[in-house]
Amino acid sequence: MYIYNTEVNSELKELFSDFLSIYSSYDEIREVAPSFDNFSSLKEELIDTWNIFNLDKEKIIDLIKGICPEFYIENSDLFSKSVAVRESAQDTYIKEHSILKCNDWDEFVTEITTNIRFNIDLFNKSIFKDVLAAFEEIMDVEVTPHYFRGRIVDKLSYKIDEMGAPPKEQSGNGRANPKGIPCLYLASSEKTCAMEIRAGLHDKITIGEFALEKEIKIINLINIDKISPFSINNVRAHYVNKKYLKRMSAELSKTLGNNSSDLEYLPTQYIADFIKSLGYDGIKFKSTLDPKGHNLAIFNLGSFDCKYVTPYKVENFDVSIGIF
Structure with a gap:
């Protein structure tokens, strides 16, 4: 000590x-x-x-x-x-250093869902890039635990080669990907995985266990409130943007119902696409369905490989699962 x-x-x-x-x-x-x-x-x-x-x-x-x-x-x-x-009280500084040019998350959401979608100019991209650097995380093959992906099935079980990200022609809208662009969503545990796919009572599910195959660099949005000020290049800029970073993390973690409009995915898809454009391999974010778990959205589909599959059956609404 x-x-x-x-x-x-x-x-x-x-x-x-x-x-x-x-x-x-x-x-x-x-x-x-x-x-x-x-x-x-x-x-x-x-x-x-x-x-x-x-x-x-x-x-x-x-x-x-x-x-x-x-x-x-x-x-x-x-x-x-x-x-x-001091800078949080200065409109000029906020305008020049805020991630959002409009300085309003709800205005950004309204703009991207109802007005301008593909050429929206409400993000200060250079500021966002600098702020994101504080959340970089290297995932190393030797120390990264296994992650999990689940699928509800109407047969005995899916096979290992059926557990990866869906092909582009079957890829639907997700929190971090638009329709037609595959993304591999993984959970930190079998329980988190079962909860995230919203399996119902008596549903049969297949859970694949994935191992990291090569070192990747991701953006970790889980501990936004715990980032050390001593690891940040521009603490003042980070401070004025903290509320937006927290909102982004919450929006990525938010559970959307099966009947949700595809428009609801647009704000986080925009953010994820920008992160992907910077060369990052994925995003880590909280699970709102399992407070003890977290999720990954992996852009680099070849970085994880499914090693095992296990069939389960949901036995109660607390998502207690048992092998059958």
Whole structure:
């Protein structure tokens, strides 16, 4: 176990001083943006916005004092008054650094579903590209666990070669792919898999177990709220875009009914297509049906291979499954 002695060690001093300097006190913000009203305490920001410390909020300030005492002395207002990131109160900065040019997710959805679809220009693509870099994840063959894909069947079982992504002529609309462009959707467990395909009581399903065949690079949108500010190139830009990133993750995870309109897929398809155009091999996102699970949308279809198939039968509505 490594113990950081604030009286001896100094490695964190510059990191925290640079990071904390993105904040300004209530009085400073109100001087430049009198109507701005989105303030909180610094300790709440560190816990609720950045998830930096697993500590009681009341102990955080004492820890900061120990890590960077000079910064604490020189910026006492940040620790005694409400704070905000100055750039989040500046319309010019938001316009130049927001992922969405319109600065409104619902307006983006309306535009892409009812007005301009293929040449929509509501994303600041260079900003989005830079922000996405914080969520890059390398999936390595040696350490990546197996993933699962399920299919409801009316026969005994599907075969291994029938468990991959559907061919392009049978590929329908999905969260991360438009009709005609195949995408391999995988789940982190058999249970998550069964829940995601919305199997009903007494349904027979085949679940294929997939192994990663080669190293791939994906965008991981699962832990948006837990991304370290110390791993981000532009913390201020990330801060003003955090609400959009959370919304994207939620939209990718959202369950759509069988009768949902294809239009409902358009916003996430646009985002996924842009991520794919940057050379990423897939996206990782939460499962709303199984809070303990997550999903992959894999663009690089040859990166995973089905190794085994197992037939199951849904035995109750809690999606408890048993081999038959």
